[in-house]
Every structure is written in structure tokens, then in C-alpha cells.
Amino acid sequence: MPRTSPTIEGIEPDLLFDEAFLRQLGLLEVIARRFARGEQRGERRTSRRGSGVEFADHRPYVPGDDIRRVDWGILGRLDQTLVRQYEEEEDLPVHLLCDLSASMRTQDDAKLRLALQTAAAVAFISLAGLDRVSVTATAGDQLQVLPSTRGKAQFLRILRFLKDAPRGGGTDLRAAVRRFCASHRQAGVVVFVSDFYDLNGASEALAMLRHRRHQVTCVQILDAREYDSASLTARGDLSLDDVETRARTEVTISTETLLAYQRAHTRFCEALARDCRQRGIAYVRADARTPLRALILEVLRRGGLLR
């Protein structure tokens, strides 16, 4: 029987991972392909020379350098005054951008549940690596931000934030990313968890993130029951209810219509993946019924977000 972390009041049971899984998460870290400029010391080496413990290089002494960094051995052997340089170890800003719109809440909240679990898992991994984690939840025209925080002790705070974050509303990724970028000027690793059901705004949102030099990983969570013609049992004269806009459309659904929708959905997802590839964005697609353990330990690792 796997043990879960201590029961915490107010936290959804789905977000409470068992101890073994947390131990596995602690062994992972978020991959930063480019060194991001942190604000505090961390465990990540950066290209900057600083006050770390790992030796990096020598450079000539200039007035003003700390006299303690002068390599006296070199001075004695070569009669050159050089200063030891060390690698700067900084923390990595990890931004979790979660789409909690109404489109994530269909089919028994399966997509929403997996998105929250994914965000929580990545947040735990980042906190365990002494990275700074900020969480942004977008739902309709609402954008709620949890400022950057560090340390495992803040994990519960993140969980509470995810629990209390607003849900519902439409998906406007462009507006959400614009507001996100306005509040997160420091480039970092952005893990964007959404179904990306924004026909026109998804590509622009990703372009905006890349423009801000974020290292973006898109985790597209889909539910096959929503687009697979074999899973959709509805036929005949129906009233389509858009869960985001609440707009109703009376249509006649046939098998051909469902197949056409499935083809269009596939084309949309392929276009999103191609767009991500062209922009150097990691793209991971997961079904809502994918076990979280498999998603974190296998899919995201293969996708280059974790190691």
C-alpha cells in the first residue's frame, strides 16, 4: 500500500502523491537547455563567473578584484597575477502556466485533473532542485499568479494555489500569455499545460513566449473521448453546447461528420506540434487517461523537460 504524504486539509486528494512517487520525483530535475539568469544562488551552474565552488578559469587581476581570489601559486611559479574564477551557481526560474478553462473540465474533469497533477509534480521537482517556481493559472479572463517561491516547504502553498485557482471560462491563450509575460519578465523554463483548444491564439501565445526567450515546454493534454469518432456515440440531430462560450448549435451529426472532426482535430494537433518544433519548443502530448507516473517518468523525460 503506497503511503501518501501527510493528509493536508484543503488539498485535493488527486494532488497528494504517495511517498514513493515523491521520492522518484526528487531524483528528477528540470532540464535547462540554456542557463537562465537567476536571482539567487542555487544549485545550477551558470555561464557567469561568480562565487561558486567549482573552478572555472583564470583571468588577469584588475584593481578592485577580491584579493582572496588571487592564485598565489601561479604568481609564485609564473610571476603572473591571475585571479581564480568560479562558476556562478544560480537557481532556475520555472514558470508553470496552467490552463484551467472550461474546456479542461469536460469528461469528468479528467484533463483538468491530469494538468493539475502534472503542474504539481513539476513544481515539486523544481522545488526539490532549489529552483524558483511560479505558478500561473488562467481561466477565461482571469489570471491568478503565485509568485516565485523556493524550497520544498512551499510545495503545500503551491498545492493550495492550484486548488483555489479559478476554473472555467473560455480559452484565450494569447491574452493569458500576454499577461503572463507582463508579470514574468525574467526568462525561464515555462511549462505550459493546456489542451491548447484555441484555434487562433495558441500559435501566437507560443510565439510570444519564445519572444521573451523562455524555454517553453508545451504539455498538451487531450481526451480521446472528445475527438475520437469511435468513442463518440452521439449521432443524429443534436444540439452542440460549447462549454466555454455556452453557444448552442443545432446540427445533424453523422459518422462522416465525426470522422471529419477527428481529422480536423488531428490536423490541429499536428499543426501545433509543427509550430512548436519550428519555434524550438518542446511539445508533449498526453491523453487524459495516461497515468501520472507514466507521464512524468516517461513522457516528460522523453520530451526533454526532465531528467
Next chain:
Amino acid sequence: MSFLGVPVGVLAPLLGTLAAVIAGLYLLRPRRPTLQVPFGALWTAVLGRQAADSPWRRLRRMRSLLLQLSLLASLGLALADPRVSGCGGGGARVVVIVDGSASMQGLRPLGPHQVALDRARARLLALEPGDQAAVVLASVPPRVLRPLGSPAAAIEALAQVPAPHGDADLEAALGLAATLIGVPAPEASLVLHTGEPRLEDLDASAVCDRMRCELSAVAAATPNIGITALSARRAPGDPSRVTLLVEVTNTGTSSRDVTLSVKAGRVSLYEELLTVSPGPPTRLHLRGLDAAGDELIATVTAEDPGDTGPRFDDEAHASLAPRAPLRVRFVSERPNLFVAAALLAMERPLRLETLTPTQARDDRERRARVGAPPPFELLIIDALDDRDPLPTEAVPSLIFDPFHVEARTFPVARGRRIIRPRITSRDALHPLLRGLVFKDVNLAEATALLPEEGDEVLLSHLQQPIAIVREVEGVPWAIFSFDPSRTDLPLRAAFPMLVARVLDMARTDDAGLATALTAGQPLVLPVEDARDDPTGPRDRVEFWSTDSTPRLQETALVVDGAVRVSISTPGTYELRMRRGDETPRALGRISVQGHGARATTAAVALEAEAATGAASPPADHDPLPRGRGPFAWILLAWCLVSVLEWRWFHQRRST
């Protein structure tokens, strides 16, 4: 353009309203199931692209509505029967109306019916080739024998005019003829041939104001007295007597003296001089006529036929159902020629069955197991030597010497055995013995019977009953305690008469039925023992006339145990059932009356209206002849198809 009986101004709004209702029904759409989708924008794009890709899909919704509207238009056209003015030639249009009621009947060689047909034929022959003619039969309801067409076709239709019978609705026939002609046209003519004497007084202004009407009263000058009802049956208590019900109606305008006579074959049963007045029919109830034959003919003879009137004004037929044979079972151990001779000497038909006591008991037990009733009406038990109980039944019985064997049990208590008894007293008023002489009858021996309360003593020897009548289970048993073969009673004339009285005791009420129907009416006649095998030769019933030169009038196949036939010629017919090449079997006789009970009712009513000057309201004629079932079914089917199509449209491929 004109519509048959319905103006365009009336029909168009009606059809428009129906079309609007149908379109409204398509707008009223049932609640659809809801499908929640997370990506509405993509759905919209897909559906929009599909609609653009497939124009037929856009028309699909309209397809059902167009189908409904086309159905409605077709139905409207079928009902309206549109005709364009001027179409079909510009000649005259003539509708000939022939009175088909019984008042047109007549027995003279050239009766009113034939005269009317001849005049109609002459009128049609006078038409030009470009003219149009139609034939309408004034019956109830009126019928179109031939719609507007060539005069030659109308002349051919005159041959389809059936023998006059029943009633006639002249006003409805006028209205139907006017509807056939269509729009008022001065060249249109209605020619009405009728036997109604006062037809000129008929208020036909609603029709004749619009077109020319020619009224030809072919029988107006002759009296017309008909036998409108004749039924006969045997008297319930005496099959040799007949009871007749005769109804005589005068459709003329003045009282007439006629002679009513009833004959059975050549035997005259009744003859009376009657003065029949116009108005309600004169009814006579004739009782006690001799049943001299099974076929009765009633005739009405005009006392003063005048110059043109017929000698015989009317004739009606009635036939009596044949008397069913009386089934008698005779139980005896030995041939009893006295009893058999007495039975076979009866005038009435008998079916005699002789059984031994053992056979009679076995048959009784077999019937008791299945609960079958006795297959006979009278049981005669001779003196039996065996010791078993007598095979008595709950039917009228004649039992001789039940104590022929002393140890035998019998419902009647016995007294002592009497040697050489003498009949010292008899109940001369009893129906069995009335008028019979039993003087000096020699008897070898008898057994004294001990009667109980309710028993009737017929014969006694010194106050000791030797013949009684006891009622057992509601039926009489005549019990004679002596063996007739050991007496000289069978040699007396009283013996066969006594047996005949016993037969009367067992007689059932077989007065027979008055088997007569009206000419032209459909007859459904059940046929017993008919074989309904579609693979073998079919049974058929032939209707042969019973006059001096029998001729085959009708032949009808037996279907589902009955024949369905309509005979148009009055008379008496003998029915014979023929099966393949077998010899035909006689089924009975049936009489066909010329007049029905309502034959001249309408004519009398019209006269009354004319006399009072009451203007009859304009007839509200349907564009369709009344009683046309298929149109109603078509309308119903259209409604059903419309509802199903509408419902199916909204539920098409829904899950």
C-alpha cells in the same frame, strides 16, 4: 379552372392553410439531445466546411418539407379533379338520370323502367358526336354509371342500369348530375326519367335555374300499386297452416280498387278486393291459410286498368322453409312391424333409426362422455327381454311394457301383474287419446302402474292404471305397461293415430322462416357441409328459377362457408349446390321480392312536400359520391404518412 363541386376560392385557402400547418410543424421541432463539446470553434469550422462541401445536405432539411407539400398538392388535385373550361370539346353536355326505384317496376312487357331506358337511349342518340353525356342512376345513394364522355359510351352505360328496386333520392341525383356538369352552362341539360307522377312539382329550382332540365315522367299517367312487403311462415302450432304478412302501397295520387290474391302453385289461398289509398301502406295479416305448397305468389290486380294501365300491377313471391324430418329412435330386440308401419305411414317426414338395447346403451354412454345431446327428438322403447335398465333419455319417449322383466328397475313404481286386463276407463280429453277408440281391445297381460302426483293416467283396468304420461326432466314419457305385440291394438285404427299423437308430442317449433329478400340486395347465404378446399373443385350454388321453364339465373362460388350473390330479377329460385361433376344437391328455395319495405317511401315524401309547397333546402352535395371508402382511406393514409415523415425527419439516425 373549376374544381368538382368546390370553388377555387374555397379550396385554395384550405390548401394554403394545410401547407402552413405542415410548414409550422416543421418549425416546431422536438427537443434535441445536447452534446457538450470543449472545442466549439473546431466543430463550427468542420460543420461549416461540410455544409459547403455537400450542397445536398443543405437541401436535406427542405427535402422532407417539399415531400409533404407535394403530397398535399397531389391530394388536393386528386380531390379537386380540376377541369379547364372548354377542355373536352365545346358541344352540349347532357346528363341522363334514370330513376332506379321500385316505383319504376311493372310486369307488362313495356314497363316504366324499359320505357325510361328507351327514351334515354333515344335522347342520347340524338346528340352530336362532339357532345358529352353522362348517366346517373337515381338510387340511394345516387350512382354515376358513366361520367361525362361520348354519347356512345353513355348509351352503353344504359345497359348497366340494374332492375329497379328499393328507394330513390331524386334531389341527390339532381345535385350529383349538376356537379358532373360543372360550371353553369346554358347548353347543359339534365334529363330525368322517373315514374314519379308528381315530379313536375318537385322543387328542383336550385339545379334547374342554372341549366336546362328536361323532366320525363314515363309512368305519370298510370297507377302504380305495389306489394311492398310479403313474408310468410308456417303457423307455430300447425305446420299445415301459413301466416302471411302483406303490405300494399299506392304510389299514385288517387285511391284504386285492386284484388289481392295469394296462390300456392295453382291453388288459390286467398283473394280479397282492396281499396288502396295513397299514403301509408295497407298491411294485411292473413292467418290460417293452407300450406298447399312451399312457394307462395301474391298478386295485385287492378280492377280498372284503364286504357294504358297494366292488368297485373305487381307480384311478390315468398317461400316456406321445408319442414325438417323428425328424428325417431326405435329401440327393440326384434323387428316390430306394427310400430314401424305406423311410423312410416305418417304424412310428415321422419328419419327412423332402429337400435338394439345394447347399441342404444353404448350410444348413450358415448354421448354422456362427450356431453353430446341426443341425436333424435323421439325415443320409442319396445318391450325388452334383457334385465338391464331401459336405455331411456331425456327426450319425449314412448315406452312399452317397462316391466316386461319383473326385476328391472324403472322410475315408475309397479303394481301387480294383471292377466287379461280390460280397458275400463280412458282419459278421452287427453291430447294423446282425443278421438281415439279403445273399445274391446284385447290385452294378454299388463302391469299395474302406481302413478305419482303430476302423472296423467291415460288407460286403466279397474282403477289400476296401465298407461300414464309422466314428465321427466321437463319432457313427457308416455308409458304403456303392456306389450303391443301381445294385443290386438296394432290392428286397430287407433294405433297409428296414437303413434301420430306421440309424434306431435315430440314436435318442435318448426314454423320455418320467411326466406325472402329484395331484388338487388346482396345476399349472404350460409351453406352447410360446404367444402372450402382451394386446391380441389370449388363448391358452387346455382339459383334456378321455378317457373315452367327452369333456367339458371345465378351461380355463386362458396367462399368461407357462404355464398354472396345479388339477384336482380324477382321470383322464386331453387338453390342447388354443385360440387365438381357430382349430382347437384338441393338446398332449398328462396324468394326475391321486387319491392322493398321502403320502396316508395321517398316518393310519398316528395309528394307531401310538393303538396304543402315546402321548398326543400338546396342539397349539400359532396364533391365525392357518398360512401366512397377509398378516398377516406387515402386521406387517412396521407395523414399517417405525413406524421410519420415529420417524426422521422426529426429523429433521423438519432441515437
